[in-house]
Amino acid sequence: MSKSIFYHAGCPVCISAEHDVIDLIGGQNITIIHLGLNKDLINEAEERGVKSVPALVTPSGNVLHINYGASLEDVKG
Amino acid sequence: MSKSIFYHAGCPVCISAEHDVIDLIGGQNITIIHLGLNKDLINEAEERGVKSVPALVTPSGNVLHINYGASLEDVKG
Numbered sequence: 001m002s003k004s005i006f007y008h009a010g011c012p013v014c015i016s017a018e019h020d021v022i023d024l025i026g027g028q029n030i031t032i033i034h035l036g037l038n039k040d041l042i043n044e045a046e047e048r049g050v051k052s053v054p055a056l057v058t059p060s061g062n063v064l065h066i067n068y069g070a071s072l073e074d075v076k077g
Numbered sequence: 078m079s080k081s082i083f084y085h086a087g088c089p090v091c092i093s094a095e096h097d098v099i100d101l102i103g104g105q106n107i108t109i110i111h112l113g114l115n116k117d118l119i120n121e122a123e124e125r126g127v128k129s130v131p132a133l134v135t136p137s138g139n140v141l142h143i144n145y146g147a148s149l150e151d152v153k154g
Contacts, residue, residue: 004101020135024081025101058097065144 003029005057007045009036017054017066030056080106082134084122086113094131094143107133 006021008014022030035042035053045055049063056064083098085091099107112119112130122132126140133141 016139017141020139020141023137024135058101062093062097064094064097067142
């Protein structure tokens with residue numbers, strides 16, 4: 001994959017981080033996934049190493065956890 | 078300021094995040110500051126809202142805390 005993936009859950013800190021990341025990297029370079037609205041994608045996110053949201057998975061597969069806004073456990077609710 | 082500032086303290090998670098951020102944003106758009114080697118800049122980082130490293134301060138002044146590798150208190154040591 002050549003795009004980064006930004007995982008979030010719609011929380012205020014997620015939205016703020018989303019805007020920052022889009023400004024920095026460019027929206028065309030990022031796939032945005034709202035895990036709160038797409039809970040079927042949570043397993044996939046975990047397999048990619050995401051432990052909390054917001055998180056950015058880079059094209060090389062590294063995971064940058066940003067601001068520890070909420071754990072995936074919270075999103076699963 | 079038009080550049081982002083990446084604060085770190087030389088820890089492995091910091092270096093890994095530094096490489097990711099440079100790949101994503103471009104090294105020419107980032108000022109890298111090693112707080113472990115420049116402890117006189119810790120106060121300035123705190124005034125900008127940095128609470129842990131690695132952290133990225135965006136051109137708009139927002140702070141993205143990445144991976145909570147180490148708290149600034151640890152860096153002060």
